[in-house]
Amino acid sequence: MLHLRRLRNNRRIVFPVVVGVLLSGMPLAPAVALDLFGWLRGDGNAPPPPSAQALPYSLDIVVSGDNSDLKQVLKDASTLQSLQSDPPPDAAALASRAEADLPRLIDALWGAGYYNARVTINVAGVPMVLQSPRRDAATRAAAGYLARALVPVQIVADPGSQFALRDVAVLDARTGRPFPPAELPPRVVQIKPGDPARSADIVAAEARIVDHFRSQSHPFAKIRRQNPVVIHPAQAMDVSLSVDPGPRAGIGTISIHGAENIDPAVVRSFIYTEPGDPYSPAELASMRKSISQIEALSSVRIREGEALDAYGNLPLFVELTERPPRVIGASVQYSTTDGPAVRAYWAHRNLFGGAERLRLEGSVFYLTEDGGQPDRSQDFSWDNLGGRFRASFLKPALWGTRNDWLVDGLVERDRTEGYTSRLANASTGIRHRFSETFSIQGGIEYEKGQATDILGQIDYTLVGLPVSLSYDSTDNLLNPTKGMRVIASVAPYPEFLGSSVPMTVARGTASAYFSLDEDARYILAGRIGLGSIVGADLDEIPANRRFYAGGGGSVRGYRYRSLSPTFLGDPIGGRSLLEASLEARIKITNTIGIVPFVDAGTAFDSSFPNFDEPIRVGAGLGLRYYTAVGPIRLDVAIPVNPGPGDPSYAIYVGIGQAF
Incomplete structure (x- = not known):
């Protein structure tokens, strides 16, 4: 049995950016040109041509069984993929980039539920694996391509079988017992025995559980302990989550900060929540939306207090930023x-x-x-x-x-x-x-x-x-x-x-x-x-x-x-x-x-x-x-x-x- 320490799968996420031209207050920001439709050409990570100043490379990703979903998982996790258009300066840097990718790719496959996965990265024909990266040999092989051709790089993944959840336990940290369905409905947890043992699904279940208790007026709900255990012979995982809902709370005093040029009474008139009302994230979102209707404000942030007051209520701090008038x-x-x-x-x-x-x-x-x-x-x-x-x-x-x-x-x-x-x-x-x-x-x-x-x-x-x-x-x-x-x-x-x-x-x-x-x-x-x-x-x-x-x-x-x-x-x-x-x-x-x-x-x-x-x-x-x-x-x-x-x-x- 192996206790899984790194459950979360860190992925690189790219957010598209749009630049507009606004005439709003002074001074005006300079205009910025942006190619809005570069996605049509599919050339975001294309490598540059060979040169003496850098060592560009071609990249091929091969997954046993031709699993297109796993291929995308590897693309999202790989810096060889994301940095292909920014080639390393020499062969040593390319070998280092490949070596650093090995644990990332293994983590990505573990996150998808493939805990027997093996990954090999071939750099100019030299295989690199996590236990034996052969960095010096890969450096010598790649150096021969300088200013001549793209270095062939290949990621080969053998994921093996996908593991399944065998036992799922969500326990009350206060009693050590499972929550009754009336307190934590199965529709909130969602994961159950027989489901794929994907870390993303377990992390999502944790977030749903915390959000559920917060929506029930428990602002300090948290996962106290996470204990996933992978059983390799059975190709299964047991998961135990210890959840502390924390105390039930109402909304306490609401303090307003920032926006020094605006009468606080105006801001308070757009707050429809009264002290003592039940706490919930939805109520805070509604408060933020309402205050945002004031045109003189550019941003509204509501920060929660770190402890309950003497009446069992949670203080709130409304932090405002003004727009140019x-x-x-x-x-x-x-x-x-x-x-x-x-x-x-x-x-x-x-x-x-x-x-x-x-x-x-x-x-x-x-x-x-x-x-x-x-x-x-x-x-x-x-x-x-x-x-x-x-x-x-x-x-x-x-x-x-x-x-x-x-x-x-x-x-x-x-x-x-x-x-x-x-x-x-x-x-x-x-x-x-x-x-x-x-x-x-x-x-x-x-x-x-x-x-x-x-x-x-x-x-x-x-x-x-x-x-x-x-x-x-x-x-x-x-x-x-x-x-x-x-x-x-x-x-x-x-x-x-x-x-x-x-x-x-x-x-x-x-x-x-x-x-x-x-x-x-x-x-x-x-x-x-x-x-x-x-x-x-x-x-x-x-x-x-x-x-x-x-x-x-x-x-x-x-x-x-x-x-x-x-x-x-x-x-x-x-x-x-x-x-x-x-x-x-x-x-x-x-x-x-x-x-x-x-x-x-x-x-x-x-x-x-x-x-x-x-x-x-x-x-x-x-x-x-x-x-x-x-x-x-x-x-x-x-x-x-x-x-x-x-x-x-x-x-x-x-x-x-x-x-």
């Missing part, structure tokens, strides 16, 4: 269906020391006569030019409460295929945060404008009392893999408040995300949107306030806001809306993914969808490049059942998923 940005975009657009903005994230945000944003866009398809013979027309200027102010945590004050102003000239509008809008409201996922908002809105379409011109005034709610349990803003989002609003514009068009506008959008695997490489995402206007006839409602579908955030493949009832061939909008989308987000590699999708929707003349209008369907395929900031999105969509004048295809580019 000022940020500027700009973007240029072009859609084959919607035309070009330019946007720029400036923002201050901590205007008065209470994480107040002031944002000024302007954009200019141009709609060509046929909805985005350029025509060189077409002259520039000011009538097709649109633009908007928006100012928004947010005061979070009024008087230290969970109430936020929002003020917005907008001046806009919009131009779509169906209408032209000009307006000025101002609104203010109070948002109450019940938790990091749920909030409601109410306020008052004033808008004065003019809208012109084929039905005529409407000069209007709207004074309303909008109310909305928001629920977001997703794990990522730009690339959600689980959870759901719901946004719903209703805004009455009664005549007694001064509205020239008495009506009530309601709208809601819900999306859900479901991962088909633990690594979130296969995601199903769905979205549905509904809208309704009651209280006024269609021709009384300003054209820009009616519902339309179509475009990158709606039904891809069709022009922006072009799907609705028509009059003389022009879209005139509707009083109700129905939209739906379904996507399968599939990762091909860690950085590259494809997204087949289908969208459907349109607007209707009636206040509720009556399906008198045909439901337009768009389908397509997207490409995603995943970065640390978010996925870069390229979607190509075609109309499935196009109407007269609809484009044959549309291309969309952006950052973040479509919904």
Whole structure:
């Protein structure tokens, strides 16, 4: 019998890096060029040609039985493989590199459950094994290849039979007895007799056991003793784990450190956990996510205390880092269906020391006569030019409460295929945060404008009392893999408040995300949107306030806001809306993914969808490049059942998923 001392298999892990260009605060970092698609060529570890300054080598890995999984295990563990593109300076260094690889490769095969494995590394025909590396002979043989040819290096592995687990015992360190299933369910341990004796599976079981007890309010849970025993004659392993759950604890005092320029009361208003609440890592993750909503902060770290306080609670230390207070940005975009657009903005994230945000944003866009398809013979027309200027102010945590004050102003000239509008809008409201996922908002809105379409011109005034709610349990803003989002609003514009068009506008959008695997490489995402206007006839409602579908955030493949009832061939909008989308987000590699999708929707003349209008369907395929900031999105969509004048295809580019 052999007591296995080195159970964990250390592997080299390569994380892909994406470099972006951000205009965020001063000073600006220099731009860095990066080959985003070198993975396509497969030349990451190709050796350089022979030279007098180095000794490059070719590498071949042979595994008995042609086991491709084990070959990959050896590649991941081998420095001969990972450093092949960085050849050693001489033959002695090459022999040293091969000799150092021998214990690594043996450990890697042990970690996969092959405890009778043998590895030989042939350097220029000289075999090197762990018990007799023959370093000097390998050095002499390899020296003859200097400046002449690549040194042939071959890793030959005979793994033997894979060992199996014979006995698995998980014991309570306090009593020395196994945990009852109610305290430690078998689904947590997972490993059982008869499973392959892989160290990675045992280490993963240890992590699951500790995580389980931590989730049950035991912050100091740990593996006290690990005793794996390999029995070579039986080709088996016995494993005994001694687990100390530690004391049960609640959450103690929460101290805030860092972010000296931000009022701590603002940060505390985004903490929904109270002292004495049960401790759990999920609660800490929720706290971190909630505090991260403060735009003035760049990072949030929650450090746990090393001991419980006198009340049996665990103190927490929230450590914050501020962002640069000022940020500027700009973007240029072009859609084959919607035309070009330019946007720029400036923002201050901590205007008065209470994480107040002031944002000024302007954009200019141009709609060509046929909805985005350029025509060189077409002259520039000011009538097709649109633009908007928006100012928004947010005061979070009024008087230290969970109430936020929002003020917005907008001046806009919009131009779509169906209408032209000009307006000025101002609104203010109070948002109450019940938790990091749920909030409601109410306020008052004033808008004065003019809208012109084929039905005529409407000069209007709207004074309303909008109310909305928001629920977001997703794990990522730009690339959600689980959870759901719901946004719903209703805004009455009664005549007694001064509205020239008495009506009530309601709208809601819900999306859900479901991962088909633990690594979130296969995601199903769905979205549905509904809208309704009651209280006024269609021709009384300003054209820009009616519902339309179509475009990158709606039904891809069709022009922006072009799907609705028509009059003389022009879209005139509707009083109700129905939209739906379904996507399968599939990762091909860690950085590259494809997204087949289908969208459907349109607007209707009636206040509720009556399906008198045909439901337009768009389908397509997207490409995603995943970065640390978010996925870069390229979607190509075609109309499935196009109407007269609809484009044959549309291309969309952006950052973040479509919904």
